[in-house]
Amino acid sequence: MEYFFEIFFDGLTRGSIYALIALGYTMVYGIIQLINFAHGEIYMIGAFTALIVSGVLGALGLPGYAILLMTLPVAVIYASAYGYTIEKIAYKPLRNAPRLSPLISAIGMSIFLQNYVLLAQTPDFLPFPSLLPPLDVVDRFHGVLSSSEVIIVVTAALVMAGLTAFIKFTRMGKAMRATAQSPRMAMLVGINVDQVISLTFIIGSALAAVGGVLIASHVGQINFYIGFLAGIKAFTAAVLGGIGSIPGAMLGGLVLGWTESFATGYVSSDYEDVFAFALLVLILIFRPAGILGKPAIQKV
Amino acid sequence: MRDLKHSAITAAWFMFLTLPIMVIHVNTIEKTIAWRWENMAYVGAGAFVLSYVWRFLMRRRDGGGFRSLSPGAAGRGRLLRAAIEDRRISYPAAAAFAALVIAFPFLFSLYQVNIMISALIYVMLGLGLNIVVGLAGLLDLGFVAFYAIGAYAYALLNLHFGLGFWVVLPMAACLGAFAGILLGFPVLRLRGDYLAIVTLGFGEIIRLVLENWGTFTQGPSGISNIPRPGFFGMEFGLRGSIVFMYYVVIALVLLTIVVVSRLKYSRVGRAWMALREDEIACQAMGIDKTKTKLMAFSLGATWAAMAGVVFAAKTSFINPASFTFLESAMILSIVVLGGMGSTVGVILGAFILILLPEYLRAFAEYRMIVFGAVMVLFMVFRPQGLIRDRRLRRKFRPTELRGDADGDSGGATDKAAGMKAAGAHG
Amino acid sequence: MADIDPVLDVRDLTKYFGGLRAVESVSLEIMPGEIVALIGPNGAGKTTLFNCITGLYMLTAGEVALTARGQRKRLNGLKPNQVTELGMARTFQNIRLFPNMTVLENVMIGRHCRTRSSVFGAIFRPPATRREEQEVVDLSYGLLQEVGLAGLVDETANNLPYGAQRRLEIARAMATDPVLLLLDEPAAGMNPAETSELQALIRRLREKHGLSILLIEHDMKLVMSLSDRVCVMEHGSRIALGTPEEVSQDPRVIKAYLGEEADA
Numbered sequence: 001m002e003y004f005f006e007i008f009f010d011g012l013t014r015g016s017i018y019a020l021i022a023l024g025y026t027m028v029y030g031i032i033q034l035i036n037f038a039h040g041e042i043y044m045i046g047a048f049t050a051l052i053v054s055g056v057l058g059a060l061g062l063p064g065y066a067i068l069l070m071t072l073p074v075a076v077i078y079a080s081a082y083g084y085t086i087e088k089i090a091y092k093p094l095r096n097a098p099r100l101s102p103l104i105s106a107i108g109m110s111i112f113l114q115n116y117v118l119l120a121q122t123p124d125f126l127p128f129p130s131l132l133p134p135l136d137v138v139d140r141f142h143g144v145l146s147s148s149e150v151i152i153v154v155t156a157a158l159v160m161a162g163l164t165a166f167i168k169f170t171r172m173g174k175a176m177r178a179t180a181q182s183p184r185m186a187m188l189v190g191i192n193v194d195q196v197i198s199l200t201f202i203i204g205s206a207l208a209a210v211g212g213v214l215i216a217s218h219v220g221q222i223n224f225y226i227g228f229l230a231g232i233k234a235f236t237a238a239v240l241g242g243i244g245s246i247p248g249a250m251l252g253g254l255v256l257g258w259t260e261s262f263a264t265g266y267v268s269s270d271y272e273d274v275f276a277f278a279l280l281v282l283i284l285i286f287r288p289a290g291i292l293g294k295p296a297i298q299k300v
Numbered sequence: 301m302r303d304l305k306h307s308a309i310t311a312a313w314f315m316f317l318t319l320p321i322m323v324i325h326v327n328t329i330e331k332t333i334a335w336r337w338e339n340m341a342y343v344g345a346g347a348f349v350l351s352y353v354w355r356f357l358m359r360r361r362d363g364g365g366f367r368s369l370s371p372g373a374a375g376r377g378r379l380l381r382a383a384i385e386d387r388r389i390s391y392p393a394a395a396a397f398a399a400l401v402i403a404f405p406f407l408f409s410l411y412q413v414n415i416m417i418s419a420l421i422y423v424m425l426g427l428g429l430n431i432v433v434g435l436a437g438l439l440d441l442g443f444v445a446f447y448a449i450g451a452y453a454y455a456l457l458n459l460h461f462g463l464g465f466w467v468v469l470p471m472a473a474c475l476g477a478f479a480g481i482l483l484g485f486p487v488l489r490l491r492g493d494y495l496a497i498v499t500l501g502f503g504e505i506i507r508l509v510l511e512n513w514g515t516f517t518q519g520p521s522g523i524s525n526i527p528r529p530g531f532f533g534m535e536f537g538l539r540g541s542i543v544f545m546y547y548v549v550i551a552l553v554l555l556t557i558v559v560v561s562r563l564k565y566s567r568v569g570r571a572w573m574a575l576r577e578d579e580i581a582c583q584a585m586g587i588d589k590t591k592t593k594l595m596a597f598s599l600g601a602t603w604a605a606m607a608g609v610v611f612a613a614k615t616s617f618i619n620p621a622s623f624t625f626l627e628s629a630m631i632l633s634i635v636v637l638g639g640m641g642s643t644v645g646v647i648l649g650a651f652i653l654i655l656l657p658e659y660l661r662a663f664a665e666y667r668m669i670v671f672g673a674v675m676v677l678f679m680v681f682r683p684q685g686l687i688r689d690r691r692l693r694r695k696f697r698p699t700e701l702r703g704d705a706d707g708d709s710g711g712a713t714d715k716a717a718g719m720k721a722a723g724a725h726g
Numbered sequence: 727m728a729d730i731d732p733v734l735d736v737r738d739l740t741k742y743f744g745g746l747r748a749v750e751s752v753s754l755e756i757m758p759g760e761i762v763a764l765i766g767p768n769g770a771g772k773t774t775l776f777n778c779i780t781g782l783y784m785l786t787a788g789e790v791a792l793t794a795r796g797q798r799k800r801l802n803g804l805k806p807n808q809v810t811e812l813g814m815a816r817t818f819q820n821i822r823l824f825p826n827m828t829v830l831e832n833v834m835i836g837r838h839c840r841t842r843s844s845v846f847g848a849i850f851r852p853p854a855t856r857r858e859e860q861e862v863v864d865l866s867y868g869l870l871q872e873v874g875l876a877g878l879v880d881e882t883a884n885n886l887p888y889g890a891q892r893r894l895e896i897a898r899a900m901a902t903d904p905v906l907l908l909l910d911e912p913a914a915g916m917n918p919a920e921t922s923e924l925q926a927l928i929r930r931l932r933e934k935h936g937l938s939i940l941l942i943e944h945d946m947k948l949v950m951s952l953s954d955r956v957c958v959m960e961h962g963s964r965i966a967l968g969t970p971e972e973v974s975q976d977p978r979v980i981k982a983y984l985g986e987e988a989d990a
């Protein structure tokens with residue numbers, strides 16, 4: 001039973017992270033129908049920025065909580081800046097191009113960013129400091145769940161609640177929903193669509209950076225390639241939940257997290273990544289609209 | 301003045317953006333920090349200049365539309381085309397080129413020959429993927445899976461049953477075609493971008509299985525001692541076998557070129573292009589979408605599998621690490637750079653992307669970053685690639701004069717078509 | 727009349743998009759050699775009816791049957807390409823050519839379902855394939871002559887002027903050897919001269935190829951002078967069907983459609 005709960009919480013933790021990243025995919029897809037292939041790289045850049053900033057602050061001799069409080073915002077700001085810039089360079093000029101052009105551009109951007117970090121930093125794995133403070137309350141359940149798991153799940157839940165509120169209640173959130181419905185209509189009623197798209201990239205990137213910092217500090221190491229796998233898995237989560245749907249991304253993240261944890265925990269750990277890919281393939285073949293998505297109708 | 305301000309802002313923005321990753325280097329073991337301020341200066345200067353270039357290219361792109369080149373460039377293109385079409389120039393040039401290709405192994409070192417073989421394998425792969433992506437418009441990100449299937453088919457069949465290159469080559473081709481149909485059947489109903497991701501998923505699954513199914517594939521350590529192709533039991537030395545390999549690959553590339561260009565201008569090839577342009581209109585014209593896509597997908601896979609056999613024979617050692625997603629991305633960028641759909645373009649693309657990093661050693665570590673940049677920049681500024689796919693001009697006779705002579709020859713029709721072409725362009 | 731099957735037999739065709747009733751129980755028969763016009767205000771469901779008949783949309787309810795070459799076939803559940811193969815061809819309201827292919831190639835695509843050579847033929851080019859290919863080229867060229875585009879065969883389709891694109895779509899559809907041709911607003915965006923040329927072309931095609939034609943059109947002059955019968959739709963339902971004279975005197979039609987036109 002203890003083993004079951006250990007796996008359950010492991011899945012919940014993974015799932016929360018997948019959900020955080022999946023939101024970026026789903027929001028972008030909802031608005032410009034683009035699979036932002038470089039989104040995983042944003043997550044990786046968020047984690048790298050955090051590593052660098054915390055390293056610098058640590059060298060300055062700041063205490064742990066101060067490092068965490070300063071590292072996370074800087075990582076979020078940088079990831080958002082990257083997301084914003086990528087959109088301007090690689091996607092915006094291709095708004096009216098054939099559908100595959102921005103996707104190819106996105107793949108190129110993803111490869112570019114991976115190698116940018118590889119060249120400017122290192123191809124090796126780097127140890128990531130454990131920024132998350134230990135919680136006494138949790139440590140009593142030692143072995144079943146850890147304090148970093150609790151922090152990750154709670155943070156992810158808070159961030160997602162904040163996002164939901166933002167989209168539901170603010171002016172900008174309404175503009176985002178309107179643009180997702182129909183960019184042309186949104187433009188006609190005076191919404192600045194370019195601005196909405198930029199904002200979508202910024203928010204998505206910020207969420208990915210939060211996910212990146214949390215998971216890196218949980219796992220304890222990063223390299224330039226972590227974004228690829230995390231990106232594909234988060235994309236799987238987004239599709240699983242129904243791409244374009246925000247609650248769908250959260251649900252999809254959790255379902256994927258548990259699937260992976262239970263499959264590796266009870267079936268075989270050799271094929272950890274195969275489960276995610278297989279789930280992705282199956283979902284796209286049998287229910288491309290996902291759990292919460294609506295099937296797309298093509299007008300002729 | 302506005303341009304200057306714009307470029308200054310861009311430079312400042314990129315200096316900010318690259319500050320942590322390019323300037324600061326934390327040594328996590330010794331807890332030391334290196335500040336590489338010179339990088340910031342490079343980024344600033346580079347971004348300043350590039351922002352001018354970007355705006356210039358953007359203006360040209362949006363102003364003149366995608367297709368209009370500057371008049372000088374168009375003139376040069378026409379001159380080149382005229383040269384190609386004039387037999388007094390093109391025949392000797394082709395003969396000289398053929399002589400160079402044949403003499404290559406004797407003019408250059410073994411090392412060069414090896415590199416050339418690699419490049420030619422990528423030509424095969426590029427042309428194969430070109431059927432799928434360039435002609436049929438199906439973005440296949442798992443192309444490398446079929447490459448791996450071919451390579452492992454040879455390695456394993458040779459290991460367990462001692463089968464030789466020439467026996468396995470056609471077997472692998474069939475296996476590739478079959479795998480293409482098998483994987484293609486469930487996924488080809490999907491919309492373009494989903495198809496891309498699913499094929500990526502398939503590619504990764506195959507690689508992970510190769511890595512983890514140790515009893516069958518020998519896992520990450522791979523399979524070694526794969527023999528090079530023989531020739532009726534003749535024994536070559538090391539040099540001889542590599543030179544022979546070179547000719548084998550040249551022959552296969554020629555075969556690929558012939559097959560791909562014939563397919564391109566056939567009934568099937570036309571259907572692929574139509575499918576790429578407009579799926580709905582295509583169906584309304586009586587084309588079976590699924591069957592046509594499946595044909596493209598499995599033909600592409602056939603070529604990847606054959607290239608895989610050649611690759612295994614060339615390196616004599618394979619492991620799953622040779623078949624990652626990056627390999628698929630590399631082949632895709634060859635197709636994108638060369639020009640989707642254009643055979644000459646893809647050949648050129650393969651040579652540029654594979655040979656350039658080999659010969660410019662200093663440039664080699666920047667290879668992948670350049671691939672990435674090429675994909676973005678070409679999509680933005682030159683989506684047709686280096687060489688725009690040219691449409692074939694047809695020769696026709698009034699319906700009443702229908703005969704059974706070969707349409708490719710016959711002076712009168714040639715002349716008529718020539719006049720037509722000139723008229724359309726004049 | 728009773729012993730001749732209609733070419734197209736639509737019975738109670740119904741199509742809903744979720745709650746939207748785009749087409750509601752529409753019936754229509756088209757006899758061999760007949761030109762029928764389908765008219766109605768924008769959003770009446772005319773294009774949706776076309777899409778249902780040609781297999782692009784699944785029907786919510788109803789029956790569609792096509793009689794071609796003496797055989798009656800039910801079209802329900804067939805894929806668009808199968809419908810085309812049986813002998814129905816169409817054009818699109820918002821032109822859907824293959825923009826980067828040449829004019830000739832566009833028409834050649836139409837021959838796809840009437841030719842057979844496949845990968846083997848493409849690679850080895852046996853005489854049969856070459857003959858077939860040359861026949862396709864010649865026939866397509868002939869069709870382009872018929873629609874008056876013979877001078878532009880090697881131009882890429884997206885470089886053509888608007889009116890020429892519409893005519894190219896007709897030639898492409900004709901290449902599939904249809905018995906029934908569906909034209910979705912063929913005169914849209916044409917000037918009066920082009921429209922009267924189009925009218926002559928449609929007549930010529932009917933005479934020469936023994937076609938039946940169903941066309942959606944807003945140009946009343948064209949509709950009245952060209953069609954044998956007119957079918958009027960509004961809000962997804964058929965509100966009138968008859969000769970142009972009958973329909974133009976139908977009070978419901980005048981109220982729903984012609985009245986507005988006359989005012990405008």
Ligand SMILES: Nc1ncnc2c1ncn2[C@@H]1O[C@H](COP(=O)(O)OP(=O)(O)O)[C@@H](O)[C@H]1O
Pocket residue numbers: 297298299300743746748766767768769770771772773774775
């Ligand atoms: N694919 C679709 N999905 C949802 N609604 C559609 C679709 N196609 C058409 N409609 C709706 O059906 C109605 C009829 O449209 P249409 O057949 O195009 O009209 P018409 O051609 O007579 O102008 C319109 O209200 C249109 O918005």
Ligand SMILES: [Mg+2]
Pocket residue numbers: 772773774819
């Ligand atoms: Mg319409």
